[in-house]
Amino acid sequence: MRRGPMIAVVVAAGLVAACTSPDGGGTANTGQSIVIGAGSEPENLNPILGYGPDGASKIFDGLVARDAQLALVPALAEQVPTASADGLTWTAKLKDGVTFSDGSALSAHDVVFTYKSVLDQKVNSTIASRFDALADVTAPDDRTVEFRLSHPYAPFAQQLTLGIVPRAKLEGADINSAPFNTAPVGTGPYTVAEWRKGDRMVLKANEDHWGGAPAIKTVTVVFVPDDNARATRMAAGEFDGTVLPPKLARTYTGKPGYQVVRNPSADYRGLGLPSESPFTSDARVRRAINLAIDRRAMIDAVLAGAGTPAATPISPHLADWHDTGATFPRDVAEAERLLDEAGWHRGADGKRAKNGQPARLPVLYPAPDVLRKELALAAASDIAKLGVEAPVEATTFEIMLQRQKDAAAVWGGGDPYDPDTAAYTLLHSKYAGQDGYVNMTLYRNPAVDAALDTARRSLDPVARKQAYTDFQRAYVADPGWAFLVFLDHTYVLRDKWDGRQTQVEPHDHGLIHAAWWNLEKWTPKS
Amino acid sequence: MDAQVVSDRGVGKLVLRRLGFAVPVLLLVSFALFVLAKASPFDPVERYFGVRIIGASPERVAQIRANWGVDQPVVEQYLAWLRHAVAFDFGDSLSFQQPVSQVIGDRLGWSVLLVAIGFTLALLLGLLLGTAAAWLQGSWLDRLITATSYTLEAAPVFWLGLAALYVFALHLRWLPGGGLTDADAPVSFGQVATHLVLPVSVLAISQAPWFVLFVRQNLLESFTQDHVVGARSRGLPDHLVVSGHALRTSLLPFLTLLGARLPELITGALLVETVFSWPGIARATVDAALNVDFALLGALTVLATAVVLLGNLLADVLYALADPRVVLDG
Numbered sequence: 008m009r010r011g012p013m014i015a016v017v018v019a020a021g022l023v024a025a026c027t028s029p030d031g032g033g034t035a036n037t038g039q040s041i042v043i044g045a046g047s048e049p050e051n052l053n054p055i056l057g058y059g060p061d062g063a064s065k066i067f068d069g070l071v072a073r074d075a076q077l078a079l080v081p082a083l084a085e086q087v088p089t090a091s092a093d094g095l096t097w098t099a100k101l102k103d104g105v106t107f108s109d110g111s112a113l114s115a116h117d118v119v120f121t122y123k124s125v126l127d128q129k130v131n132s133t134i135a136s137r138f139d140a141l142a143d144v145t146a147p148d149d150r151t152v153e154f155r156l157s158h159p160y161a162p163f164a165q166q167l168t169l170g171i172v173p174r175a176k177l178e179g180a181d182i183n184s185a186p187f188n189t190a191p192v193g194t195g196p197y198t199v200a201e202w203r204k205g206d207r208m209v210l211k212a213n214e215d216h217w218g219g220a221p222a223i224k225t226v227t228v229v230f231v232p233d234d235n236a237r238a239t240r241m242a243a244g245e246f247d248g249t250v251l252p253p254k255l256a257r258t259y260t261g262k263p264g265y266q267v268v269r270n271p272s273a274d275y276r277g278l279g280l281p282s283e284s285p286f287t288s289d290a291r292v293r294r295a296i297n298l299a300i301d302r303r304a305m306i307d308a309v310l311a312g313a314g315t316p317a318a319t320p321i322s323p324h325l326a327d328w329h330d331t332g333a334t335f336p337r338d339v340a341e342a343e344r345l346l347d348e349a350g351w352h353r354g355a356d357g358k359r360a361k362n363g364q365p366a367r368l369p370v371l372y373p374a375p376d377v378l379r380k381e382l383a384l385a386a387a388s389d390i391a392k393l394g395v396e397a398p399v400e401a402t403t404f405e406i407m408l409q410r411q412k413d414a415a416a417v418w419g420g421g422d423p424y425d426p427d428t429a430a431y432t433l434l435h436s437k438y439a440g441q442d443g444y445v446n447m448t449l450y451r452n453p454a455v456d457a458a459l460d461t462a463r464r465s466l467d468p469v470a471r472k473q474a475y476t477d478f479q480r481a482y483v484a485d486p487g488w489a490f491l492v493f494l495d496h497t498y499v500l501r502d503k504w505d506g507r508q509t510q511v512e513p514h515d516h517g518l519i520h521a522a523w524w525n526l527e528k529w530t531p532k533s
Numbered sequence: 534m535d536a537q538v539v540s541d542r543g544v545g546k547l548v549l550r551r552l553g554f555a556v557p558v559l560l561l562v563s564f565a566l567f568v569l570a571k572a573s574p575f576d577p578v579e580r581y582f583g584v585r586i587i588g589a590s591p592e593r594v595a596q597i598r599a600n601w602g603v604d605q606p607v608v609e610q611y612l613a614w615l616r617h618a619v620a621f622d623f624g625d626s627l628s629f630q631q632p633v634s635q636v637i638g639d640r641l642g643w644s645v646l647l648v649a650i651g652f653t654l655a656l657l658l659g660l661l662l663g664t665a666a667a668w669l670q671g672s673w674l675d676r677l678i679t680a681t682s683y684t685l686e687a688a689p690v691f692w693l694g695l696a697a698l699y700v701f702a703l704h705l706r707w708l709p710g711g712g713l714t715d716a717d718a719p720v721s722f723g724q725v726a727t728h729l730v731l732p733v734s735v736l737a738i739s740q741a742p743w744f745v746l747f748v749r750q751n752l753l754e755s756f757t758q759d760h761v762v763g764a765r766s767r768g769l770p771d772h773l774v775v776s777g778h779a780l781r782t783s784l785l786p787f788l789t790l791l792g793a794r795l796p797e798l799i800t801g802a803l804l805v806e807t808v809f810s811w812p813g814i815a816r817a818t819v820d821a822a823l824n825v826d827f828a829l830l831g832a833l834t835v836l837a838t839a840v841v842l843l844g845n846l847l848a849d850v851l852y853a854l855a856d857p858r859v860v861l862d863g
Contacts, residue, residue: 040717042716042717050628050629050630051629051630053630056630057585128596128600129600131581131597131600131601133581133582133583133585133589134585135590135593135596136588136589136590136593139590139593183600183625183630184625184630184631184632188630188631189631203713203720203812204629204636204639204640204812205640205810205811205812205813205816205817206712206713206810206811206812207712207713207716209717225717227716227717229712229716229810230810231711231810232807232810233807233808233810235695236695236698236710236711236807236808236809236810239695239698239699239702239703239710240698240702240710240711242703243702243703243706243710245709245710245716246716402574403574403575404576404579404586405574405575405576405579406574418587419584419587420584420587420588428588429588431588432588432589432590433587433588441591442591442594442595443586443589443590443591443594444579444586444587444588444589445588445589445590445591514584515584
């Protein structure tokens with residue numbers, strides 16, 4: 008919720024003024040408890056419905072977890088599960104002696120129950136599509152879980168970060184509205200002591216956690232959706248850490264006792280270019296638009312510098328996958344030349360047209376989203392400089408989807424774990440024309456299809472890497488979007504703990520992920 | 534004595550008639566809500582998925598649509614809802630994944646607390662300052678009260694809220710800046726009371742100007758009426774004329790208009806709840822509307838309609854009690 012620049016200025020002035028006053032909050036604790044001001048509140052705490060599917064969920068553990076470099080490490084599984092030679096069977100062995108916070112022992116049947124519930128059609132899970140390849144999951148014995156896939160799916164282990172729930176607590180209940188959703192039991196480093204919806208949540212350390220008891224014993228998460236209110240309460244000394252927009256976070260730079268943290272993310276904002284509109288159906292036109300957009304200026308002006316230019320859905324922060332050649336360096340002259348070559352010539356009024364048809368590309372954005380509005384305005388102004396009529400229109404996601412054949416739209420998404428989740432449903436031609444938010448631009452490129460399919464099925468890491476390099480090259484030659492930026496997430500933290508590590512973040516950065524993704528490993532500074 | 538009996542019977546008839554009238558109103562309002570929600574540009578399933586809608590497989594999305602019945606025609610959805618609602622079963626909230634009764638139960642109390650105290654305070658302020666301003670019409674006090682009232686009337690509630698946060702929570706540090714309790718404290722009377730001060734004051738101060746100006750205006754009008762002029766000319770002291778004669782008649786329209794202030798009050802409460810992170814029902818209502826959460830919206834609409842109808846009824850009854858000349862014809 009943004010209230011316009013006036014209030015941001017008032018609050019920022021307040022923050023600066025507060026810097027000079029002595030620190031009043033002064034809760035003299037030794038770092039055993041932390042208070043976090045979060046911008047968003049989870050709707051529920053049930054992994055089956057979609058809570059914390061990428062790990063860092065505090066309350067649950069998955070079979071695997073991720074380290075700071077996003078490499079998979081074993082969690083509830085003894086080691087990271089691997090596939091059989093045909094890529095269709097994945098086997099996980101569970102660690103011995105893991106218990107849920109209610110004292111019951113973890114068994115393979117809990118794992119089977121968790122995954123089967125996600126696949127259950129009656130359960131309203133928002134993450135079920137991640138397991139489209141999963142045909143069946145069984146427990147040959149108490150310590151072993153077997154996943155059977157319907158087609159080889161190389162990044163399957165990436166999905167095994169999903170938190171495991173105790174079967175005994177949920178079996179037979181209606182999972183969609185079970186009391187468990189707000190008072191869960193997991194194996195994770197923290198347990199939920201209290202959740203006052205709309206206000207705050209208190210987590211207590213799980214002293215019996217298999218990974219060792221956390222040093223921070225109490226975590227209080229206060230939910231304050233309004234950016235300015237959160238900034239004021241951080242300045243009043245109420246929080247130890249919070250997430251703030253870059254312009255508000257900047258006021259803490261150099262303030263003793265505080266650190267400003269800027270974490271990269273794979274959360275992109277991009278302009279989907281309609282492959283079937285008369286103007287952008289030509290790959291040269293779509294390339295020209297990509298070359299004409301000044302992404303750097305966009306980041307400096309709209310995001311206060313907190314972002315990275317995007318060219319494909321694969322973030323440059325993912326060094327394992329990103330192809331350094333896959334960029335669109337700004338080149339307006341080349342963009343003009345490409346448009347001329349495609350037959351869109353400037354008329355006497357400077358506007359381009361072809362066979363009497365004017366070059367026109369409406370740019371849509373979802374009305375309540377201020378950031379997307381500013382990005383849409385910036386992109387449209389760059390496109391208009393090419394002599395293209397580019398009106399900006401506020402609308403809803405549904406209308407953006409309905410107008411997929413005639414208008415460009417600012418979309419967003421992306422997670423940093425595997426290129427498949429970011430790219431496959433977005434750019435594979437088999438999803439073009441399907442219902443829903445898949446391949447919204449009706450993009451069709453056989454070379455991209457082939458590379459994405461090869462990458463999805465290749466278990467050999469070298470072959471996968473090559474396939475994604477092929478994908479990025481094929482895409483850049485014939486782009487279906489103008490990906491604009493990957494957002495950075497900015498935080499202000501009190502400098503009281505050791506152990507914080509930077510991890511490339513997904514979109515979600517409330518209680519899970521965010522600067523405190525590995526909170527259970529933090530220790531008070533002595 | 535006789536007049537009292539007649540009046541009591543009149544009140545009873547009025548209540549019965551109004552209750553009978555309430556049934557079609559509730560049906561109409563709840564049906565209108567379903568039609569409006571259906572016409573809303575927001576799609577509940579899409580809102581439920583949030584950012585995960587991008588790339589979600591179309592079959593899965595369609596499956597949830599079917600699970601919820603939101604692919605049904607609006608009349609069928611409404612009848613299904615109504616069948617359960619008449620038995621006071623309002624179903625499960627789609628946006629909170631909890632039974633609706635629990636969502637409302639968890640939050641309604643905190644909102645009622647905030648609104649009740651805020652409203653009472655606004656009323657008292659309105660009566661006191663409005664009377665003072667009218668009594669001393671043209672004085673510096675009147676000018677001060679009137680000018681401040683117009684200024685506050687024009688100030689957005691969230692602006693007042695942020696300003697109060699800035700002054701009292703950030704600079705003076707007299708009062709906590711939001712929430713129900715301190716971050717690490719349990720719910721207790723003292724905690725909630727200190728956390729109530731800022732939100733309640735902002736709500737009261739944002740609502741009071743309307744009452745102040747209304748009371749002042751009506752009092753000034755009644756000063757020119759015969760019975761007040763008569764009282765004055767009989768040599769009654771000023772304070773008796775104001776409190777006993779002028780105020781009493783000028784309060785009548787005030788009572789009925791209280792009901793009409795309810796929507797304003799709820800809007801104010803919403804903004805106050807947002808700025809001060811107050812875990813009340815107003816914020817949940819906005820979530821429900823944005824998420825096209827039929828179950829929660831339906832229950833909240835019935836609740837709000839019932840409150841407005843009851844408020845009007847109460848105002849009319851009070852009206853009759855305050856002025857015996859008023860005939861209750863429902």
